[in-house]
Every structure is written in structure tokens, then in C-alpha cells.
Amino acid sequence: MGNCFQSQNSDDISLLRGSDAPDNGHGQEPLPQPVGPPPPYQEAEVVPVYHPSPNVSRPASQLTEEEQIKIAQRLGLIHHLPMGVYDGTSKKAKECVICMCEFTFGDTLRFLPCMHAYHKDCIDDWLMRSFTCPSCMEPVDAALLSTYETS
């Protein structure tokens, strides 16, 4: 955990400003607006869209408290599911049934407690809608909790 919110690298902006600096003080006419505050952020604020259940899409701002908790729990649980890189050794898992593409070397996979494997990006997208295995419909959270209890 801890990498849910990847911080944006703000270095590019400071580098741009830095390259302007040597020009100052050489008698050049200052630009009409040398260093003012940056213009207000114009782009419309993007509200992430979540899917409390399949076929339901709702912007984060319109989720009920119950749905917010559900989604936060899912986000947390997804991070506990094992991941791996496809190395071609598994004879069982050959294809991701979500995108219907064959696994290729180096693909990042995620394994569910029922042992079904999918591309990480494909299954994470589904798990955020429904916490079940697409292949066997096994509820993932129940299986996850029972593995904790037995180990």
C-alpha cells in the first residue's frame, strides 16, 4: 500500500523557470508579464468515476457513504491479491478471459484465491465493479478471508 496516490513530478516547471533566469540583468527588455502567478487552473476538475456494482457508474462525488466504504474496502483488498509476471511456465493459465488475449512473456498477472489468473489491469477493472471471480463467480473477499484464517 501507500502507492495509491502517485505524486506528480513537479520538476519540469522549476526547470523551465530556471532556464529563464540567466537572461535577466543583461539589459534586455523585460517581458510584459515577467514572473506573475501562474494562470488559474482552467481545466474542469476531473472527478473519478466508480462502479459500486456492475452496470452502475457514478462520479466519486455522488457515491453514498455505504458505496464509498465498499469501494475503499475493495481498493484495499485488491492490493492484497498476489501478482506475478507471466513466464510461460504455467500450463493452466494461457489466456486472459477478460480481454481474450493470450498471455505473453512479461505480462503482469493477478491471481485470485480460486487460482484463476488474469491480466492485472483487466481483473482490477472488474474487481472495482464486482468482487467476484469472472470465471467461477467465487466471491473473492470470502476466499481471501478464509485463507487468512487457515494460514
Add this chain to the structure above:
Amino acid sequence: MASMEKRLQKELQAMTKDPPPGVQVDQESCSRVMNEWIVDLEGATGTLYEAEKFQLQFKFGSKYPFDSPQVTFLGPNIPIHPHVYSNGHICLSILTEDWSPALSVQSVCLSIVSMLSSCTEKKRPPDNAIYVKTCSKNPKKTRWWYHDDTV
């Protein structure tokens, strides 16, 4: 969305190469718009619908396969079946709440063929008249009440 189109291409290939018995994709319909297919169905031999021809329309949203396709019967011959309304809407749980991205056009067609095949009496749903008058055009907007698992 690119991944959705890629998956639809794969499904079309599979349906063309290896179609389930009595099921045929109308190639012309898919070549016009990739996200709307027409599928021809034929009632299985030895059932109440033997030799009857039906047409199914599939509409895929941009979130397919995470969202279920919109599937309705189309054309002059709508099967008379307790789960099929006279406007072509189908009461089938895998088309809404029991949808999984591991399902496909092929598996939906098979479910519909088997739903028809297991029918013992040709009749419309009991609430057909009121439903057809009041429903949305999109059957996915209906709050289906799956009350009968036997057919």
C-alpha cells in the same frame, strides 16, 4: 475503446469459425458498426421452437466486457416464451446482475437457445401487456425480478 474493439474482433472470429449449433452471426451487420451485431438463431430440433427462425440484436457499450451487452429479440418473429416479452426484451439474469466478463456473445447465445429449448408451454410472461407499455427502450434499465429458475 481499443480493448473493447479488440475483444469484439476476437469474438467475431470465434463465432464465424466455430459457431454454436443453430447460431449464425450476420456478418454484414457487424461490418457496418462493430458495436451492433445481428445474430440469427434457429430453434433446436425436438423443442417447441423447432425450425423457427429468430433474430437477436446485440449492442455493446464502450465498457464491454465489464458491462453486459444489451440483448433483445428483433424482427417479425419474437419467440413466445414466459421470459420473452412481445417487444423482444428478455428476462435473463446473465444479461444484467449475473453478467461476468468471462461470458461472451457465444455463451449468451447458448443460454438463450437453452432457455428456449427447456420451455414446456409457449406463452408470454404474465405481465407482458403492462411491461411493454411502460418499459424503457433499453432492457438493461429494467429492474428484472428473476423469479423462475426452472426455464
